[in-house]
Amino acid sequence: MANNRAVRVGEQMKKELSDILIRDIKDPRVRFVTVTGVDVTGDLQQATAFITVLGDDEERKATLVGLEKAKGFIRTELGKRIRLRKTPELSFSFDESIQYGNRIESLLRDLNKNDSNE
Template identity: 40%
Template sequence: MRKRSIKNTRVSTEVQRELSNIIRGGIKDPRVAPWTSVVTAEVAPDLKTCKAYISVLGDAHEQEETIKGLQSAEGYIRRELARTLNLRNTPEIRFVLDQSIEYGVNMSKKIDEVTKGLKSEGDADAE
């Protein structure tokens, strides 16, 4: 199966959806932050491995602890995936911290600061 095939895309989407459901409702580990989301899941073409990109709302310590908690619960998560998805092989999951949402929020704040500065200078010029 090719990496960009329709089947691989569908499997990746289903894995992402089920991972988010399991993380939201099934994990009782206190290290996992309540504002944890699965940004995307990339399943390998042979369906043996999966990279799950995780976004955590919080500071660096909370992000690190959430990844550790998810790695320790990997067996449970994989078992739940096997139970809910009808796949021949349940992929091994690697959790990767995704900083893109945090980066976007920071850039948006910086843009707002710059535009606010431009508006105040424009108001001073108008007077």
């Protein structure tokens, strides 16, 4: 049962976090960020937000610095919006699945191109 609650809290955090990043964060380093998911521990003490950032490695690093700097504000806003007794500690991690998927798609295209040339 706690696992279902953690999933529900994660989904709510994802929605609210996306809204906060779009509307409330004014840091120019935090642009073009998409929250792809939030994993919350069963005890609701820790949460990891998975994000994607449009741009190169430098922009990704700058975005992470901006998010870390705004973490206190973000956590406070999340606490107001999701109404938990204690807002989970928040960390950010890059979601590599999109890049991984793009790489696989590129490899498959190359294989198909080689097959049609033979």
